[in-house]
Amino acid sequence: MIQSMTGFGKHIVQLPSKKITVELKSLNSKNLDINARIPQTYREKELELRKMIADVLVRGKVDLALYVEITGEETTAEVNQGMVKKYMEQLANIAKGDDIKLLELALRMPDTLKTERDDIDEAEYKAITDAMKEALSEIISFRNEEGKVLEKDFDERLDNLNTLLAQIKEMDPERLATVRERLEKAVADLKVELDANRFEQELIYYLEKYDITEEKVRLANHLDYFKATLKSDDSNGKKLGFIAQEIGREINTIGSKANYAPMQQLVVQMKDELEKIKEQMLNVL
Structure with missing residues (x-):
């Protein structure tokens, strides 16, 4: 039975504080060409994710999209308080204004938010690979x-x-x-x-x-x-x-x-x- 190289697969996993979405789209191509869009946190796992695709999809232009949406209170972004205070002091020297307006202006300036890179959570990564397997299964069904x-x-x-x-x-x-x-x-x-x-x-x-x-x-x-x-x-x-x-x-x-x-x-x-x-x-x- 022949397969088409056109296909689509999507799977969503809901964790306590995050929603993980894996999308796969494929079009015709002479060889396997994978384009991956994944969060910076998981860049070190990109080769593994690519290999999972290559083991299943032999040919085609494949687009992989991995979305990790924070749905709980968990966040890795923090306000850089020291930088914000310095901006407010400099703005106060330039022009008069109340603290609220100075704060709004200061938060628009560069480097006012700092993001600390977390280590990859193994349970979370397993959820991603499981979602990948489901998406691959869906795209194979679509191709069939x-x-x-x-x-x-x-x-x-x-x-x-x-x-x-x-x-x-x-x-x-x-x-x-x-x-x-x-x-x-x-x-x-x-x-x-x-x-x-x-x-x-x-x-x-x-x-x-x-x-x-x-x-x-x-x-x-x-x-x-x-x-x-x-x-x-x-x-x-x-x-x-x-x-x-x-x-x-x-x-x-x-x-x-x-x-x-x-x-x-x-x-x-x-x-x-x-x-x-x-x-x-x-x-x-």
């Missing part, structure tokens, strides 16, 4: 659901390609007969004497150059292989991309050999279906 939508679309496109291929197979004898007739008429219009046996040999040689039997067989095999890969246990977008390239190669060869307008119209339709597959392929894990 998106993968089902992609798989349904791929199945429809593959069915359309198989239908068009069947029409090409049905049309092929008529195409060769038309090409042969055109060549015979062109030679007849020259009004020259030709050896019938030699002409027949040259005609067969020429028609063999327009034979698409191998291309039809290979294209059918590639379409079956693509569908089988969709149903495999692993999601392998890169492998599907390689198969899509081979499908495109066979379609292009059929188009170049067709030399027959009705068949070339079918080839154009096949290219359109394949292009839609390639667009969706960008989102497959």
Whole structure:
């Protein structure tokens, strides 16, 4: 079953004095690209959090956001009283005013608040990692659901390609007969004497150059292989991309050999279906 690289996961943990929120968002990317926004307190744990993501999400552009909101009386910020008093004294020397107004002005000045860095609380960090696991589980579920939508679309496109291929197979004898007739008429219009046996040999040689039997067989095999890969246990977008390239190669060869307008119209339709597959392929894990 295929997975999409588009996903979202979120989990909230409520502690006695803090609310912890972990959000994960992912989009398509050739490799795993993690962008982390976490509080300064947990910067030393960033590599561990990144590894948790890398162990689960193989590819994609992933945004990690960790929010820690203080909901109780706990705080690490304190008023720098000495600095505030110095500001108030200097402001009083510059202009007259009551203490309340001077205090309001002083608190707007730099360095009036000081924040002491706390050590990481192990219980709190465990709550963060648990929330991360839940968010990862949610984003995997999201990716699986998106993968089902992609798989349904791929199945429809593959069915359309198989239908068009069947029409090409049905049309092929008529195409060769038309090409042969055109060549015979062109030679007849020259009004020259030709050896019938030699002409027949040259005609067969020429028609063999327009034979698409191998291309039809290979294209059918590639379409079956693509569908089988969709149903495999692993999601392998890169492998599907390689198969899509081979499908495109066979379609292009059929188009170049067709030399027959009705068949070339079918080839154009096949290219359109394949292009839609390639667009969706960008989102497959």
